[in-house]
Amino acid sequence: MTEHTTSRSAGEFTPGGPPSCPxxxxxxxxxxxxxxxxxxxxxxxxxxxxxxxxxxxxxxxxxxxxxxxxxxxxxxxxxxxxxxxxxxxxxxxxxxxxxxxxxxDLTRAFLDERPGTKVVHIGPAHDRVLFDGLDIVMCDVEHADIVICTDLVDELTETPEDYREVLASIASRRLPLVCANPDIVVEHGDRLVWCAGSVARLYEEMGGEVIYFGKxxxxxxxxxxxxxxxxxxxxxxxxxxxxxxxxxxxxxxxxxxxxxxxxxxxxxxxxxxxxxxxxxxxxxxxxxxxxxxxxxxxxxxxxxx
Known part of the structure; x- marks a missing residue:
């Protein structure tokens, strides 16, 4: 393909716009x-x-x-x-x-390299397709090696603060939390709802270790x-x-x-x-x-x- 050139380069400011305006x-x-x-x-x-x-x-x-x-x-x-x-x-x-x-996909690859890992899942039931076919053991916080957060259980009604207590329990065991969705919020029709990234951010603020997969x-x-x-x-x-x-x-x-x-x-x-x-x-x-x-x-x- 030939290089396309125009009179304005990528990222150049819009004429007449503020200096930080793309x-x-x-x-x-x-x-x-x-x-x-x-x-x-x-x-x-x-x-x-x-x-x-x-x-x-x-x-x-x-x-x-x-x-x-x-x-x-x-x-x-x-x-x-x-x-x-x-x-x-x-x-x-x-x-x-x-x-x-x-x-x-990246979270699955991470878990696939760690057969037998004991996992706590934070997220809705429909996200459990993430674990299909993997050699992992689902368990409670007391016996877990790692926590996988895919989302809030009920994104339409919950906020990250609803997870402070369980995150405190996870932090007390110094468990790493894998964030399988780094988004903080996302569109749902005409409103915004919280995502797993908001829970991961709170866990970091509480001193916990977070492993992120995704943008x-x-x-x-x-x-x-x-x-x-x-x-x-x-x-x-x-x-x-x-x-x-x-x-x-x-x-x-x-x-x-x-x-x-x-x-x-x-x-x-x-x-x-x-x-x-x-x-x-x-x-x-x-x-x-x-x-x-x-x-x-x-x-x-x-x-x-």
Whole structure:
């Protein structure tokens, strides 16, 4: 593919905008020629936890038709195969992606290397698919070697503070806590709900050891690039990789750490603080406040399309 050049480079400020404001774009098609590989978040980009965003699926499908490779990169604490089944059920087109890597995949690999590990699970019953086929022993805190946190048991009603007592018990035994979903919050329709990352953060504040799998940490990006290279048959070039996501502390931070360009979805979990609700464009002053330093995206769009 030939290098695409324009009069404005990736990450250059929007003319007339505040000095910390990245470039606002109207559609993925306006920049996609600059990239060979797209690493795309799922929750908040392809769907909002309730309904699929049809425009996002179409945009990624078009990118693939033009020769780009799309790997979905998710902090879902479940195997990628189960996430794909969920996306199929929501109507996200299979043409929108070449493959997927999840924090659940990485957590499974970690446990698979430790047969016989005694595990306490914090999370809802439907996340137990994470453990299917693994040689582990589910037990209580008193007998555990490690704690795996996939989510809050009831994300719609609970907060991290509801877990302080059990975390104190875990900390008293100095057990490491594996966070299989580093997200702090995520969209669920028109509201935000707490995720496993919020529980892990509290455990760290209490002096506990946390092992993270997923964004913004390096391993998930390395695995995503490995899969993209296996599909394309050639090495990926950093400047030709674009990360897409709606979360500053995972998607954008992880992209910056990896040295990749990023496209920030303003109408996701930060929508209210950016004024990007009901289809409105994000406010430039609010974007400048959200990205005051080096951790900022190359581009911003209200919704992926």
């Amino acid at each position: 470039e606002l774009i109207s559609g993925l098609a306006s920049i996609v020629d600059r990239y060979d590989v797209l690493l795309c978040d799922i929750w908040g980009v392809l769907h909002d936890g309730v309904a699929a965003h049809a425009g996002a699926g179409k945009a990624l499908s078009s990118a693939r038709e033009s020769g780009r490779h799309v790997i979905l990169v998710s902090n879902a604490p479940r195997p990628g195969s189960s996430v794909i089944a969920m996306l199929d059920g929501m109507g996200v087109p299979t043409s929108a992606h070449d493959g997927i890597v999840t924090s659940g 913004p940490h390096a391993l998930i990006y390395a695995e995503a690039i490995r899969r993209a290279e296996a599909i394309s048959g050639r090495a990926a070039t950093k400047k030709r990789v674009l990360c897409i996501g709606d979360a500053l502390h995972t998607d954008i931070t992880g992209a910056c750490a990896a040295g990749f360009d990023s496209l920030f979805i303003a109408g996701g979990i930060h929508a209210k603080e950016l004024g990007a609700v009901n289809g409105a464009q994000p406010q430039l002053s609010a974007l400048a406040r959200l990205f005051p330093g080096a951790i900022r995206p190359s581009f911003v769009i209200e919704k992926l399309g």
